[in-house]
Amino acid sequence: MISLPILRWIAGDLVVPLGVVVTVVIQAAAVVCVLTGVWGWRQTLLTLITVAALGWLIEFIGSTTGFPFSDYHYTDRLQPQINGVPAVIPLAWFMMLPPAWAVAYRVIGMKHRLAFVALSALAFTAWDLFLDPQMVGWGFWVWSNPGGYFGIPWVNFGGWIIASAFITLVARPPAPPTHPLLLIYTITWALMTIGLFVFWGLPGPALVGSIAMGSLAVLAWRAERRGESV
Numbered sequence: 001m002i003s004l005p006i007l008r009w010i011a012g013d014l015v016v017p018l019g020v021v022v023t024v025v026i027q028a029a030a031v032v033c034v035l036t037g038v039w040g041w042r043q044t045l046l047t048l049i050t051v052a053a054l055g056w057l058i059e060f061i062g063s064t065t066g067f068p069f070s071d072y073h074y075t076d077r078l079q080p081q082i083n084g085v086p087a088v089i090p091l092a093w094f095m096m097l098p099p100a101w102a103v104a105y106r107v108i109g110m111k112h113r114l115a116f117v118a119l120s121a122l123a124f125t126a127w128d129l130f131l132d133p134q135m136v137g138w139g140f141w142v143w144s145n146p147g148g149y150f151g152i153p154w155v156n157f158g159g160w161i162i163a164s165a166f167i168t169l170v171a172r173p174p175a176p177p178t179h180p181l182l183l184i185y186t187i188t189w190a191l192m193t194i195g196l197f198v199f200w201g202l203p204g205p206a207l208v209g210s211i212a213m214g215s216l217a218v219l220a221w222r223a224e225r226r227g228e229s230v
Helices: 003-011 015-039 041-065 088-108 113-137 155-171 178-199 203-226
Strands: 072-074 141-143
Touching: 003 015, 003 178, 015 041, 015 088, 015 178, 041 072, 041 088, 041 155, 088 113, 088 155, 088 178, 088 203, 113 141, 113 155, 113 178, 113 203, 178 203
Parallel strands: none
Antiparallel strands: 072 141
């Protein structure tokens, strides 16, 4: 994420799709390492397969029917693709859902399962306040009817909440290792804020995303520092 603007200056816009794929793979690998240390390989692999498979299915349905994100389609910039969905997209769902689970677990715990699912979905969707305007700006996907959030239809964010909540319900993750996953969530927040403000010319999404994702990160870290047992 730090090197991508530098590589773009050196090699031009053609390097951006490859840089995005490499970034996602590295961050997903970091999440795998974190989870494996606590959950073990079996639970981690099951969670990875569940999240990636459902993420692909939701994206396939979404890009072919318009539900639940509104009408959009992927361009051919991100390769390879599986039935029109870039293969890296399901991996992106996995790289950020466990950090969102860590936020929800640390703030409210798992005793009230639906509340945990709801806050996880909000923590995950806060990331998309950065992501969608950036990815549309790079030409990775296109909306048929651009909406009011910097060109993104508002219904898209409702779709993200519904989809991430559904995946969390199905995956039923055990208690996540909060500290390293919160670190990943926070680093993503910081780098997305800096990247959109400084390098990518998207100050509006940078500000809104920073407030939304940063607020949740602060709440989670405050709970982490207090050492609340949840």
